[in-house]
Amino acid sequence: DVKVTQSSRYLVKRTGEKVFLECVQDMDHENMFWYRQDPGLGLRLIYFSYDVKMKEKGDIPEGYSVSREKKERFSLILESASTNQTSMYLCASSLRVYGMATEAFFGQGTRLTVV
Protein backbone atom coordinates (compact mmCIF):
# COMPACT_ATOMS: atom_id res chain seq x y z
CA ASP A 1 0.00 0.00 0.00
CA VAL A 2 1.10 3.52 -0.77
CA LYS A 3 1.83 5.48 2.32
CA VAL A 4 1.99 9.24 2.52
CA THR A 5 2.97 10.39 5.98
CA GLN A 6 2.71 13.92 7.32
CA SER A 7 4.92 14.67 10.28
CA SER A 8 2.24 16.17 12.53
CA ARG A 9 -1.49 15.72 12.90
CA TYR A 10 -1.97 18.95 14.86
CA LEU A 11 0.23 22.02 15.17
CA VAL A 12 -0.21 25.28 17.01
CA LYS A 13 2.16 28.10 16.08
CA ARG A 14 2.48 31.77 16.88
CA THR A 15 2.07 34.59 14.37
CA GLY A 16 5.38 35.37 12.70
CA GLU A 17 6.95 31.98 13.33
CA LYS A 18 8.58 30.03 10.53
CA VAL A 19 6.68 26.76 10.18
CA PHE A 20 7.78 23.55 8.48
CA LEU A 21 5.30 20.88 7.42
CA GLU A 22 6.94 17.65 6.34
CA CYS A 23 5.61 14.94 4.05
CA VAL A 24 7.17 11.61 3.12
CA GLN A 25 5.94 9.04 0.60
CA ASP A 26 7.24 5.50 0.26
CA MET A 27 6.22 4.56 -3.28
CA ASP A 28 8.81 6.32 -5.41
CA HIS A 29 6.21 8.70 -6.85
CA GLU A 30 7.46 11.47 -9.11
CA ASN A 31 4.77 14.02 -8.22
CA MET A 32 4.09 15.52 -4.84
CA PHE A 33 1.53 18.15 -3.88
CA TRP A 34 0.57 20.46 -1.03
CA TYR A 35 -3.05 21.55 -0.66
CA ARG A 36 -4.94 23.47 1.96
CA GLN A 37 -8.54 22.60 2.74
CA ASP A 38 -10.98 25.15 4.09
CA PRO A 39 -14.76 24.80 4.54
CA GLY A 40 -16.62 25.88 1.41
CA LEU A 41 -13.40 26.33 -0.57
CA GLY A 42 -12.48 22.71 -1.18
CA LEU A 43 -8.85 21.78 -1.77
CA ARG A 44 -6.66 24.54 -3.11
CA LEU A 45 -3.26 23.74 -4.56
CA ILE A 46 -0.37 25.61 -2.97
CA TYR A 47 2.65 24.07 -4.71
CA PHE A 48 3.53 20.88 -6.49
CA SER A 49 6.72 19.17 -7.53
CA TYR A 50 7.28 16.77 -10.42
CA ASP A 51 10.89 15.88 -9.66
CA VAL A 52 13.64 16.43 -7.11
CA LYS A 53 14.45 20.12 -6.76
CA MET A 54 11.66 20.99 -9.23
CA LYS A 55 8.63 22.91 -8.06
CA GLU A 56 5.73 24.78 -9.56
CA LYS A 57 3.33 27.27 -8.03
CA GLY A 58 -0.21 26.19 -7.59
CA ASP A 59 -3.19 28.48 -7.26
CA ILE A 60 -2.39 30.05 -3.87
CA PRO A 61 1.40 30.10 -3.36
CA GLU A 62 1.61 33.47 -1.59
CA GLY A 63 3.12 33.19 1.87
CA TYR A 64 4.43 29.67 1.26
CA SER A 65 7.52 28.02 -0.13
CA VAL A 66 8.49 24.40 -0.65
CA SER A 67 11.55 22.20 -0.73
CA ARG A 68 12.14 18.86 -2.38
CA GLU A 69 15.73 17.72 -1.82
CA LYS A 70 14.91 14.00 -1.98
CA LYS A 71 12.34 12.23 -4.11
CA GLU A 72 10.40 10.89 -1.15
CA ARG A 73 10.19 14.11 0.86
CA PHE A 74 8.32 17.34 0.18
CA SER A 75 8.32 20.14 2.71
CA LEU A 76 5.96 23.10 2.95
CA ILE A 77 7.34 26.21 4.61
CA LEU A 78 5.35 29.09 6.00
CA GLU A 79 7.95 31.85 6.06
CA SER A 80 6.09 33.99 8.60
CA ALA A 81 2.91 32.35 9.80
CA SER A 82 -0.23 34.45 9.88
CA THR A 83 -3.67 33.74 11.31
CA ASN A 84 -5.17 33.45 7.82
CA GLN A 85 -2.96 30.41 7.28
CA THR A 86 -4.87 28.50 9.93
CA SER A 87 -6.16 25.54 7.94
CA MET A 88 -5.99 21.82 7.23
CA TYR A 89 -2.95 21.03 5.07
CA LEU A 90 -2.94 17.93 2.91
CA CYS A 91 0.07 16.39 1.22
CA ALA A 92 -0.34 14.01 -1.72
CA SER A 93 1.78 12.08 -4.17
CA SER A 94 1.19 10.42 -7.53
CA LEU A 95 2.94 8.50 -10.24
CA ARG A 96 3.54 9.97 -13.63
CA VAL A 97 2.63 7.66 -16.52
CA TYR A 98 3.17 8.70 -20.15
CA GLY A 99 3.79 12.23 -18.93
CA MET A 100 0.56 12.49 -16.94
CA ALA A 101 -0.19 12.35 -13.25
CA THR A 102 -2.21 9.35 -12.10
CA GLU A 103 -4.47 9.33 -9.06
CA ALA A 104 -3.08 11.07 -6.01
CA PHE A 105 -2.61 9.38 -2.64
CA PHE A 106 -3.08 11.61 0.38
CA GLY A 107 -1.61 11.90 3.81
CA GLN A 108 -3.75 12.16 6.92
CA GLY A 109 -3.54 15.94 7.01
CA THR A 110 -2.04 18.49 9.40
CA ARG A 111 -4.43 20.79 11.23
CA LEU A 112 -2.43 24.01 11.69
CA THR A 113 -3.62 26.73 14.01
CA VAL A 114 -1.80 30.06 14.02
CA VAL A 115 -2.46 32.17 17.11
Place this chain on the structure above:
Amino acid sequence: AQKITQTQPGMFVQEKEAVTLDCTYDTSDQSYGLFWYKQPSSGEMIFLIYQGSYDEQNATEGRYSLNFQKARKSANLVISASQLGDSAMYFCAMREGTILTGGGNKLTFGTGTQLKVEL
Protein backbone atom coordinates in the same frame (compact mmCIF):
# COMPACT_ATOMS: atom_id res chain seq x y z
CA ALA B 1 -12.51 31.14 -13.98
CA GLN B 2 -12.97 28.03 -11.91
CA LYS B 3 -11.39 24.99 -13.46
CA ILE B 4 -13.66 22.58 -11.60
CA THR B 5 -17.17 23.56 -10.54
CA GLN B 6 -19.31 21.58 -8.14
CA THR B 7 -22.57 23.45 -7.79
CA GLN B 8 -24.19 21.30 -5.08
CA PRO B 9 -22.77 22.16 -1.65
CA GLY B 10 -25.04 19.53 -0.04
CA MET B 11 -27.22 16.64 -1.16
CA PHE B 12 -29.54 14.21 0.57
CA VAL B 13 -30.44 10.77 -0.72
CA GLN B 14 -32.48 7.90 0.65
CA GLU B 15 -30.72 4.64 1.34
CA LYS B 16 -30.77 2.28 -1.67
CA GLU B 17 -31.54 5.11 -4.08
CA ALA B 18 -29.15 6.32 -6.79
CA VAL B 19 -27.64 9.80 -6.59
CA THR B 20 -25.79 11.99 -9.09
CA LEU B 21 -23.13 14.47 -7.99
CA ASP B 22 -22.42 17.17 -10.54
CA CYS B 23 -19.04 18.28 -11.81
CA THR B 24 -18.26 20.59 -14.70
CA TYR B 25 -14.77 21.51 -15.83
CA ASP B 26 -13.03 24.10 -17.92
CA THR B 27 -10.00 23.33 -20.06
CA SER B 28 -8.69 24.01 -23.53
CA ASP B 29 -6.41 20.97 -23.46
CA GLN B 30 -7.42 17.97 -25.55
CA SER B 31 -5.76 15.59 -23.13
CA TYR B 32 -6.99 15.66 -19.55
CA GLY B 33 -8.17 13.39 -16.79
CA LEU B 34 -10.98 13.59 -14.28
CA PHE B 35 -10.96 12.06 -10.81
CA TRP B 36 -13.46 11.65 -8.02
CA TYR B 37 -12.51 11.36 -4.36
CA LYS B 38 -14.49 10.63 -1.21
CA GLN B 39 -13.65 12.21 2.14
CA PRO B 40 -15.54 10.69 5.10
CA SER B 41 -15.75 12.53 8.41
CA SER B 42 -12.51 10.79 9.44
CA GLY B 43 -10.73 13.07 6.95
CA GLU B 44 -8.94 10.55 4.75
CA MET B 45 -9.12 11.10 1.00
CA ILE B 46 -10.20 8.00 -0.91
CA PHE B 47 -9.79 7.75 -4.68
CA LEU B 48 -12.97 6.43 -6.33
CA ILE B 49 -12.84 6.61 -10.11
CA TYR B 50 -10.96 8.05 -13.09
CA GLN B 51 -11.96 9.10 -16.61
CA GLY B 52 -9.49 10.03 -19.33
CA SER B 53 -10.51 12.50 -22.00
CA TYR B 54 -9.86 9.97 -24.75
CA ASP B 55 -11.68 7.11 -23.03
CA GLU B 56 -14.64 6.11 -25.18
CA GLN B 57 -16.52 4.32 -22.43
CA ASN B 58 -17.77 5.87 -19.21
CA ALA B 59 -15.71 4.66 -16.26
CA THR B 60 -17.29 2.33 -13.73
CA GLU B 61 -16.01 0.97 -10.41
CA GLY B 62 -18.51 -1.14 -8.51
CA ARG B 63 -21.39 1.10 -7.44
CA TYR B 64 -19.64 4.18 -8.83
CA SER B 65 -19.93 5.30 -12.43
CA LEU B 66 -18.89 8.44 -14.18
CA ASN B 67 -21.32 10.09 -16.60
CA PHE B 68 -18.82 11.73 -18.94
CA GLN B 69 -20.26 14.24 -21.41
CA LYS B 70 -17.31 15.74 -23.22
CA ALA B 71 -19.21 18.31 -25.27
CA ARG B 72 -20.86 19.65 -22.12
CA LYS B 73 -17.61 19.42 -20.17
CA SER B 74 -19.29 17.50 -17.41
CA ALA B 75 -18.15 14.48 -15.43
CA ASN B 76 -20.89 13.62 -12.99
CA LEU B 77 -20.47 10.86 -10.41
CA VAL B 78 -23.33 8.41 -10.09
CA ILE B 79 -23.59 6.30 -6.95
CA SER B 80 -26.08 3.47 -7.27
CA ALA B 81 -27.85 1.82 -4.33
CA SER B 82 -26.67 4.37 -1.76
CA GLN B 83 -25.52 3.10 1.63
CA LEU B 84 -25.21 4.90 4.95
CA GLY B 85 -21.44 4.61 4.61
CA ASP B 86 -21.58 6.74 1.46
CA SER B 87 -22.25 9.81 3.63
CA ALA B 88 -19.16 11.93 3.03
CA MET B 89 -17.73 14.90 1.15
CA TYR B 90 -17.09 14.18 -2.52
CA PHE B 91 -14.52 16.03 -4.61
CA CYS B 92 -14.08 16.20 -8.36
CA ALA B 93 -10.55 16.90 -9.68
CA MET B 94 -8.87 17.45 -13.04
CA ARG B 95 -5.43 16.97 -14.48
CA GLU B 96 -4.84 19.01 -17.65
CA GLY B 97 -2.43 18.43 -20.49
CA THR B 98 0.61 16.22 -20.70
CA ILE B 99 4.28 16.77 -20.09
CA LEU B 100 4.63 17.39 -23.85
CA THR B 101 2.25 20.36 -23.63
CA GLY B 102 3.81 21.75 -20.48
CA GLY B 103 1.19 20.28 -18.18
CA GLY B 104 0.20 16.87 -17.02
CA ASN B 105 1.15 17.11 -13.36
CA LYS B 106 -1.14 19.65 -11.76
CA LEU B 107 -4.26 18.31 -10.03
CA THR B 108 -7.01 20.87 -9.41
CA PHE B 109 -9.94 20.13 -7.12
CA GLY B 110 -13.44 21.49 -6.83
CA THR B 111 -15.16 22.78 -3.71
CA GLY B 112 -16.89 19.49 -2.98
CA THR B 113 -20.40 18.18 -2.36
CA GLN B 114 -21.47 16.96 1.08
CA LEU B 115 -23.65 13.87 0.63
CA LYS B 116 -25.90 12.63 3.39
CA VAL B 117 -27.57 9.23 3.04
CA GLU B 118 -30.77 8.87 5.07
CA LEU B 119 -32.72 5.79 6.16
